[in-house]
Amino acid sequence: xxxxxxxxxxxxxxxxxxxxxxxxxxxxxxxxxxxxxxxxxxxxxxxxxxxxxxxxxxxxxxxxxxxxxxxxxxxxxxxxxxxxxxxxxxxxxxxxxxxxxxxxxxxxxxxxxxxxxxxxxxxxxxxxxxxxxxxxxxxxxx
Numbered sequence: 748x749x750x751x752x753x754x755x756x757x758x759x760x761x762x763x764x765x766x767x768x769x770x771x772x773x774x775x776x777x778x779x780x781x782x783x784x785x786x787x788x789x790x791x792x793x794x795x796x797x798x799x800x801x802x803x804x805x806x807x808x809x810x811x812x813x814x815x816x817x818x819x820x821x822x823x824x825x826x827x828x829x830x831x832x833x834x835x836x837x838x839x840x841x842x843x844x845x846x847x848x849x850x851x852x853x854x855x856x857x858x859x860x861x862x863x864x865x866x867x868x869x870x871x872x873x874x875x876x877x878x879x880x881x882x883x884x885x886x887x888x889x
Contacts, residue, residue, distance in 0.1 A: 789825060789835065792877075797821035797840055799873040803866035804842065808858055812851035818843040838877070 756768045764780040779785040786794065801819045808814065823838040842863060846852035867874060 789823075792835065793821040793823060793838075795873045796838065796871075796877065799871040800840055800863070800866040803870045804844075804859070804862045807862035807865070808844070808846070808855040811854035811858060812846045812849070814844050814846055814855070816843070816845040840874070 754771070756770050758766050758768045761767050761777070764782060765785065766778055768776045768778065776791075777785055778788060778791055781787040797819045801817070804819075805814075805817065820841045820843070821839070822841070823835040826834060826836050828834050842859070844855075844859065846855040869875075
């Protein structure tokens, strides 16, 4: 497997209920428990799902035309499963894109359903991982 397949983030507690994630390129993202404006981990999951497919669709459609507006909304219901554990259900991604009323815009609109489907079926690592259900291993190190 090529070395560039590995991804990692490091999370540090910055204060009570507040954390900072740092990726391998040095990017930082702050999040928390939801008692302030910061994103919660669940909201970050929704963001990752929508962001992943938004990038795919953006790449495909903007080859034809620059959108006048590009909005992706991700929704889900937080619930408890049969064992009492928390989980997200009824996840949905809604695209609201507007392209110019010209030949390029027509081409982008025509390509949009295929771009969304290709992202869902093959390209978006995040939503495919969620749908396929990948085990998460936890460890405690000294």
